[in-house]
Amino acid sequence: MANEPKIALRCDKLHRYLGQAEGRVHVLRGVSFEAQAGSVYAIVGPSGCGKSTLLYLLGLLDQPDGGEIWINGRLMSNSEDSVRTAARGEHIGFVFQFHFLMLEFTAMENVMMPMRKLGKLSPIQMEERATQLLDSVGLVDKRHRLGTHLSGGEQQRVAIARALANQPTIILADEPTGNLDVKNAAIVFDLLTSLAKDNGQAVVLVTHNPDIAHRCDFTRPMRDGLFV
Amino acid sequence: MSQNFRIAFRFLTAKKRAMVMSLSCIILGVGLFIVTQAATSGFQEFFIKVILGTNGAILIQDKLQATMRSIEVSGYNSGVEIRQKEGQKYIEGIEYPALLTAGVKSFHNVKGVSAVLRGTVVMRSSFREQSAQAYGIVIEDHLSVSDLASQIVQGSLEDFKVQEGGALIGRVIADKLQLDPGDSFEIENKGEIHHFKVSGIYQTGVGDIDSVRVYIQMDQARALFKKPTGATYLQVSLFDRNRALEDAAEMSTSLAHKADAWQEREKSWLGVFRAFRVATAITVSVFTLIAGLAMFNTLAMIVLEKTKEIAILRSMGYTRQDISRIFLWQAVIVLAIGSAIGCGIGALITYGISQYPLPITGIFTTHKFLVQWSKWHYLEAVVTAVLMVMAASLIPSRRAARLEPGDIIRGTAQ
Ligand SMILES: Nc1ncnc2c1ncn2[C@@H]1O[C@H](COP(=O)(O)OP(=O)(O)OP(=O)(O)O)[C@@H](O)[C@H]1O
């Protein structure tokens, strides 16, 4: 079952506590979830229900207090840091809720950053791919601008292009369209869905936008640390 | 150029203030180190140069055999030693200088040997008289064990070589007796008067030498002191001056003569210089420590300000090692630039203080602050900076590597 090829991402009875002592909160209370390759999933729910917390666990940026996570059939929930780091670089593209760009670097450099680490492409190929990705989020003209000289929505679109850089099998996006106008939100969403359809990537996104949630293949509503 | 280096460089140039802060720590540390080294070793180095240039690295004097007993007469340093050989007769000085010279020359480290015949005399010009020490030398030999050639300030050495009865007199004697090159004067020994002519005036800068020594040719000295053979002592110069103690000890035993190395002879002054150097070394160490702490603080701040970027990099697959390397690279870049500028500034300040007027006379003579130019000072300064930066950057960079991306993003990283 763990080797089922169609399932890119699976988690089982995930628990996560946050905070210390009296402030300790049981944020995730046994979340189970599956994402198939080639499908787009929307996680929806009220603010504070634990969506970001779940996404960090799935993106191997955090470790669960209980439960298991499989990435492409490999158990990852409590594996070594080096294994998890390698998996992040190769299999996972993560878009943070608060679009984290490296502001000292240009849009191009930000997009090339994961490629340079992975080192599978030649420098020229990297530049070509970065240009193409920035073109697909409508920022090809601003590709040489520093992060500090981009608007919030522009930064977010660069962050999305960066998440796609290494052609990860799993894309995890925490409110990727949160800061965007309707037109750009549509561009970003279409880009993510086309990747799922054409390349067979699994896309999991958190959204508060009902239209977008509606257009996803699956919608998973969440409340108080559990899917309902 | 590695990606980690590229990131480090960009981080650094984007944080101008932190960069300037840590750069100045290194520049100050390296610069101060160089300047204090140059300044403290300058005087000592000059002093040693003067000692070696006047009295040589090793002096070999007569030594009493176990079966002999000696009585020194006419006071210290007279060179007139009377010895009694099992109640037979008194012999003074080195008996067979040529033989002993050959023995000394068999040591590999020996550069030159000069036999000197010395005695106390009265020097008299038409103006006044004074007591002096006459040194009979073979000039060619003596040039190989001293800096006499470069100490001539008036007249010429060539003249001394060829002129019958020529003499080289100290600057202070020349002033006192009002003698110039070409002037005649008398030397009186035991009531007998000999005539000499000033070939040249030398200046070592050492008061005790310039005011009493008069160099004359060996055959003249033999006639003056009525010593057809023998010598008072042998002056020896070495290729490696730092081996003088070992060589002297070996010469003492193998040649059965008393051999004194320069370190032993000038122990008290060298001790003063050492104390001086230790005192400044302590000051510099304290400063280096403070600079190191400031550097540590700055690097730790850089890490704190960059936690967000650490989380981003980690999320993209950059390993803990990459993160610590990025911060180590920053330290290395600052170190390289800081060391280069620090060496430049150190050299500049060293030059500056070498121009500072500071007249000293007595143990040596100088008009300016003395500094030593040595590449080793620069090397030592850079090595110290490397150690300091390594110590200061290790903990912050490791801390950066340990940060969990999840914790950073939630803002709960410590
Ligand atoms: N460091 C922390 N200590 C204690 N509780 C925390 C900590 N961080 C987050 N929480 C709590 O965990 C819960 C889940 O947070 P999370 O960020 O996952 O919510 P979310 O569903 O992403 O909300 P939003 O839609 O506003 O982004 C929240 O109730 C929050 O208060």
Ligand SMILES: [Mg+2]
């Ligand atoms: Mg959230």
